[in-house]
Amino acid sequence: MTLRQAQGQAHPSKLTLDRLALGLADAETQAHAKSCAQCSAHLEKLAVLTGGPDFVHPSRLQLDRLALGSPDAATASHAASCAQCGAHLKAVQVDLPVPQWVRDVGTSRPAAWLRWLRPMVAVGAMALVAFAVVGYRPASGPDITAKGLGTPQVQVWVNHAGKATLWSGAALVPDDAFRFEVRPGPYRHLTILELQGDRLYRVLHSAPVPSDGLSPAWAVDADGAQEDVMLLLSNAPLSDDELRRALAGEGSLWSTRWRFQKELR
Amino acid sequence: MGESTVEAVYRRFFPVIREKCRSMLRDSDEAQDVAQETFIRLWKSGLDLEDPRRVSAWVYRTATHLSVDRIRRRAIGTEVTGVDADVEGVGTDARIHNRQLLERLASKIPQDELEVAILDRVDGLTQPESAEVLGISERTVRRMLTRLDARLAALKAEVHP
Numbered sequence: 001m002t003l004r005q006a007q008g009q010a011h012p013s014k015l016t017l018d019r020l021a022l023g024l025a026d027a028e029t030q031a032h033a034k035s036c037a038q039c040s041a042h043l044e045k046l047a048v049l050t051g052g053p054d055f056v057h058p059s060r061l062q063l064d065r066l067a068l069g070s071p072d073a074a075t076a077s078h079a080a081s082c083a084q085c086g087a088h089l090k091a092v093q094v095d096l097p098v099p100q101w102v103r104d105v106g107t108s109r110p111a112a113w114l115r116w117l118r119p120m121v122a123v124g125a126m127a128l129v130a131f132a133v134v135g136y137r138p139a140s141g142p143d144i145t146a147k148g149l150g151t152p153q154v155q156v157w158v159n160h161a162g163k164a165t166l167w168s169g170a171a172l173v174p175d176d177a178f179r180f181e182v183r184p185g186p187y188r189h190l191t192i193l194e195l196q197g198d199r200l201y202r203v204l205h206s207a208p209v210p211s212d213g214l215s216p217a218w219a220v221d222a223d224g225a226q227e228d229v230m231l232l233l234s235n236a237p238l239s240d241d242e243l244r245r246a247l248a249g250e251g252s253l254w255s256t257r258w259r260f261q262k263e264l265r
Numbered sequence: 266m267g268e269s270t271v272e273a274v275y276r277r278f279f280p281v282i283r284e285k286c287r288s289m290l291r292d293s294d295e296a297q298d299v300a301q302e303t304f305i306r307l308w309k310s311g312l313d314l315e316d317p318r319r320v321s322a323w324v325y326r327t328a329t330h331l332s333v334d335r336i337r338r339r340a341i342g343t344e345v346t347g348v349d350a351d352v353e354g355v356g357t358d359a360r361i362h363n364r365q366l367l368e369r370l371a372s373k374i375p376q377d378e379l380e381v382a383i384l385d386r387v388d389g390l391t392q393p394e395s396a397e398v399l400g401i402s403e404r405t406v407r408r409m410l411t412r413l414d415a416r417l418a419a420l421k422a423e424v425h426p
Binding site: 093103106241 | 302
């Protein structure tokens with residue numbers, strides 16, 4: 001890159017240059033600064049002021065990860081000798097009394113990733129079945145609706161008595177488990193809601209769409225005649241307002257609703 | 266494997282969530298509300314809570330999104346009266362200043378740009394970290410920050426012609 005070309009481009013922000021001066025490497029900025037008189041002068045000035053990158057604090061995210069148990073010797077060593085970072089670590093490791101609202105949240109949480117489908121998917125079960133596009137209605141008549149722009153695809157896997165198959169639309173029985181497999185199209189975030197009588201009962205899941213597209217799995221219980229689930233795709237976690245609007249059928253979020261009838265023994 | 270009762274999960278994760286929310290919202294009641302909402306979502310998310318990297322990224326993303334949503338709702342209809350400095354710097358004072366400035370300008374900045382701005386300029390995350398938290402590429406983070414700087418410069422020129 002010549003000096004003339006570099007100067008013709010937009011300069012990095014002062015913050016980006018400051019970070020570079022503090023040792024937070026950024027190849028693009030480094031390359032620009034090397035060939036730009038103005039930016040390299042700024043960097044030289046900073047080097048005199050700071051004396052180098054030794055005092056750079058870890059980010060809050062690094063400190064929080066350390067506090068949550070992620071091993072990071074460099075951050076731990078820095079925090080041990082830095083009052084500011086040590087104070088942050090102390091603040092996020094306090095032993096808080098548990099308030100009543102926490103107990104009211106409920107004692108059971110959705111099952112974490114069930115492992116039973118992974119091997120099956122891995123060995124190519126996907127190749128054996130056509131991908132069921134939302135809107136497809138099997139002969140037995142599952143209740144599926146979809147709304148929104150784009151062409152995401154969703155299908156449901158059901159584990160019945162230890163055997164996982166694509167949902168045929170048949171009624172589920174208690175102890176069956178189901179999970180969604182999502183091809184999100186342009187979207188990145190998956191939210192799954194459990195509904196009762198058209199109202200939100202609880203948020204089952206809210207997380208970025210994983211690379212394999214598989215949601216957690218949920219076991220069917222013996223309560224009620226159906227499981228009513230709404231799946232929403234977006235580019236970020238949804239606010240309460242966005243959830244409310246989606247439930248009211250408003251807004252442009254991509255959503256699909258699945259009603260699994262239950263056959264109680 | 267840690268304890269997985271709701272109380273144990275609260276003790277482990279809530280202080281991190283609370284501090285994150287406090288850094289974004291000056292109103293402590295509002296910060297507590299958002300922290301509570303974030304925790305409830307975490308509990309119901311089905312995430313593997315034994316993976317601190319994944320959980321912390323999830324917490325940062327969700328808490329930031331919920332906070333920005335609040336900030337923007339509050340800012341609707343508010344007139345922009347002062348753009349007195351650039352959104353820059355790395356120290357504690359700079360972060361507080363950045364948060365106040367971003368709050369004032371929230372109605373003029375799109376939600377996704379504001380989320381990147383908070384992670385980068387208030388939380389002090391590196392660009393790779395912001396990209397990881399938001400599930401977007403570093404290039405997109407850079408592009409959004411460049412757009413933010415241009416937007417702030419234009420607002421500054423508008424308010425102080």
